[in-house]
Every structure is written in C-alpha cells, then in structure tokens.
Amino acid sequence: MNALPFVDINDHELFMREYWQKAPCVFKANLPESAQLAPDELAGIAAEPSSDARLVQTPVKKKKDWRVANGPFCAQDYDILGPTHWTLLVRGVDQYIESAPEIFNQFNFLPAWRREDLMVSFAANKGSVGAHTDFYDVFIIQGEGQRRWRIGEPVAADAELIANIDQKVLAQFDPTHEVILSEGDAIYIPPMVPHEGISIGQSMSYSVGYRAPSLSEAIDQWADIVHDTAQPTQRYSDEGAKPTEKTNRISQSDRFRMVQLLDQAKVNAERILGELMTQPVIVQEQADTSPITMGELSEMLLDPTIEIGPAAHTRMAYYTDEQSMQVFCNGSTHLLANAEESLIDALCSCSALDGPLIAEVTNNNELKALLLEWINKGHWGPYEV
Numbered sequence: 001m002n003a004l005p006f007v008d009i010n011d012h013e014l015f016m017r018e019y020w021q022k023a024p025c026v027f028k029a030n031l032p033e034s035a036q037l038a039p040d041e042l043a044g045i046a047a048e049p050s051s052d053a054r055l056v057q058t059p060v061k062k063k064k065d066w067r068v069a070n071g072p073f074c075a076q077d078y079d080i081l082g083p084t085h086w087t088l089l090v091r092g093v094d095q096y097i098e099s100a101p102e103i104f105n106q107f108n109f110l111p112a113w114r115r116e117d118l119m120v121s122f123a124a125n126k127g128s129v130g131a132h133t134d135f136y137d138v139f140i141i142q143g144e145g146q147r148r149w150r151i152g153e154p155v156a157a158d159a160e161l162i163a164n165i166d167q168k169v170l171a172q173f174d175p176t177h178e179v180i181l182s183e184g185d186a187i188y189i190p191p192m193v194p195h196e197g198i199s200i201g202q203s204m205s206y207s208v209g210y211r212a213p214s215l216s217e218a219i220d221q222w223a224d225i226v227h228d229t230a231q232p233t234q235r236y237s238d239e240g241a242k243p244t245e246k247t248n249r250i251s252q253s254d255r256f257r258m259v260q261l262l263d264q265a266k267v268n269a270e271r272i273l274g275e276l277m278t279q280p281v282i283v284q285e286q287a288d289t290s291p292i293t294m295g296e297l298s299e300m301l302l303d304p305t306i307e308i309g310p311a312a313h314t315r316m317a318y319y320t321d322e323q324s325m326q327v328f329c330n331g332s333t334h335l336l337a338n339a340e341e342s343l344i345d346a347l348c349s350c351s352a353l354d355g356p357l358i359a360e361v362t363n364n365n366e367l368k369a370l371l372l373e374w375i376n377k378g379h380w381g382p383y384e385v
Contacts, residue, residue, distance in 0.1 A: 001178040003178075005023075005026070015109075021191065022190060024177070024187065024195070025187070026187050030105075031206065032103075035100060035103050036144070036206075037204065043078065047074060051072055052071070054088075055071070055081070056089065056167060058087075058126070058127065066169065068165065083125065085127055086124050086127050087121055087123040087199070089120075089121045090120050090121070092281045095284065096312070103118060104118070104208065112349070113316075115208065115210055115211070116136065117209065118208060119207040120204065120207075123202065124199065125202060128198045130162075130167060132169055132196070133195075134191060134209070135212055136209050136212045137189070137212070138189050139207065140206070142181035142186065142204075142205055144202070145200065145201050146182050147197045147199050148179075148180050148200055149180075150175035150198075151189070151195050152175050153193075154190075154193050156192075173196065213276045225271060226265040238257055271333050274317050274328030275332065277315070284313045294369070300382050301361065301362050304385070307385050308371070308380065310374075311381050316329050320344070325339055329374060337366065339366065343357075343360050
C-alpha cells in the first residue's frame, strides 16, 4: 500500500496546480480548540429537530449487514449500538457553532460560494461509512483520536454499489494508498476518488465539502428562471409556413422555429450558478415575528445594543460585469444599480454589519431596502448584543 503525498496547504499555487480536482494528498490543518466539539455536544446537535444527522452501523461479519438511520436522535438511540462499528454524522454543523469560520478560513484561497458546509462525525472503534465516492471536493480534518484512510483510483460515476442499503457503499473497492490521521492531520479527496475511513478507537472528524452542481440541477434551475420570467406571448409560431401533405412530419423549418423560441429563454449562467450555490444546506425555522418597518430598521442601525447580520443558514454570493451587479441570497437574485463592488463584497462576507458597513447601508436607499427585505424573510436578523 502506497503513502499519500504530504503537501503544504499554504502553498496555494502548488496545491491548485498539482492536486485540486486531480489527486488526493495529506496536510497539516488548523483545528482550533474553540471549533472542536465533544461527542456529547455533537449528539446534542443531532437531537435538534432541524438537524441533518445520520447513524451508520457497519457490518461486523456479513458484508451486507448495514444499518442506516436518519435523525434527530435521542440518548436511547445510542444505547443499543454497542461499543464498535458505528458512526454519527451531522451536516450543517457550522450553523450551530460560532467558531466554524476558524476552520473555513484556512481554505480562503477557494471560492467561498462553492463551500457546502461543515460536517462533523463521531465514530466508535472500527466505525466507518464504507468505501464511497463523492461528486464534490472534500477536506477531512482529524480531531480527537485517529482514523485509518484507504484511498483508491478514480472510478466511474455508475460504479456498482452494495444493493438494498440506504448508504452508497462501493461493491468493489481496491485501495492503493493508506494513511493514518491523528489530531490536526487532514486529507484532501477530489471528486470520484473512492475512500474509506475506519476509526482507530473513538474519533472525531471535521469535513469541509465544496459544491459542484450537476447539469440536471443547472437545467432545473434554468427552467425555474424561465418559468418566472417568460411572457405568455412567447410562443411557437409558424407564420409564413407553406402547405404540407405529410401532416405528421416535423420539418427542418419547424425544428428551426422551435430553436428560435428556445433562444428567447436566454441562459443567464451567472444567475443559475448564483441561485444554485446559495441555496441553504439546512433552513432553520423562522421565528414567528411581525415584519419590521423601514423606520424601525433605521433605528436598529443606530442602536449599539443591536447587531445586524446574516442568519446561520444564510448563503450569499455576487456577480458583477459592466452592465449589472447581481447579489444572490439563499437562492434569490437581486439586481443593484447603485453599489460599489467593494461594498457588496464586504456585505456578502461579513458575519455582522460593522461601523463602515452600517454607514454605507444607511446612506444607500437601495441597499437599505434590500436589507429590510432580507430581515423580514428571515435571511438576516437583528440580534441583541
């Protein structure tokens, strides 16, 4: 079994040139103590009704003896699992802990809008989720304990899976590389590279994934946009067509007319990308509160006891060219006519409005109205300091 190359993740040029979406590697990661969870804290998040949690029991003897359950979970759910061969995975943990940006910041040479979430897993001894592939890039940072990772060569998207289990586990796995990660070690896995992590004793890991929308997802999003923007008068027309004797035949001219109709639904690639990539991983329930007014927002912006910032589930991005500035928030598009890119970049990146941003928003009626909309939709919120 071969060893994986060890790289300096801070050498961004090297990493992007030699490894990003090409080859797996290991590196030393920044895992601050403030961002680490105890197993019972992770279990507490997995008990939340809004959490996305999963328990996976791996076979002890029989290859097909897998058990998978979806949360939320209570304490009794863990009592029946035994001391080995199980894993708890919780997605969207960054929505529950304030220190997640300390983990994300070490990957700030990658587009933040592509980042999916922080997934945290606890594994009992010999716990695993099986050999599998992902359609996206993932960084896995080892927390408490150790895990043995086995890596194989890239496989096809339609590689055979073990049947009749609610878990995508490869039926055939031929590892070529192996590495044991201890606390602070990390591994990068490109798309479609099979990998399997097996816990050595109890262990915790922290995974940061990067979204990669599929063609079908992009087309679905495009269809939604066309549905919202197309006019009833935009219809197929064969004005000027000549009489035909073959009444069931679609002619080349007919086909061309359909192409012309479809051409009216212009492909707004940046909007498709922006709306897809800012759809929340997990949507927290919005508190049942009355909408605030513009006057109330103006007062909040001046109140030092109130902090205004994005909700935990909110995702933002923007696109700009010579014609427009588009801001994307939780899957919605907003066109801005009067805003500098530096301001929008700061707005999309902040965890809360600071003094300069408050001044900018206060003096920009367009942005202020947008902020009011976001607050009333639950995308942003005023929070007591």
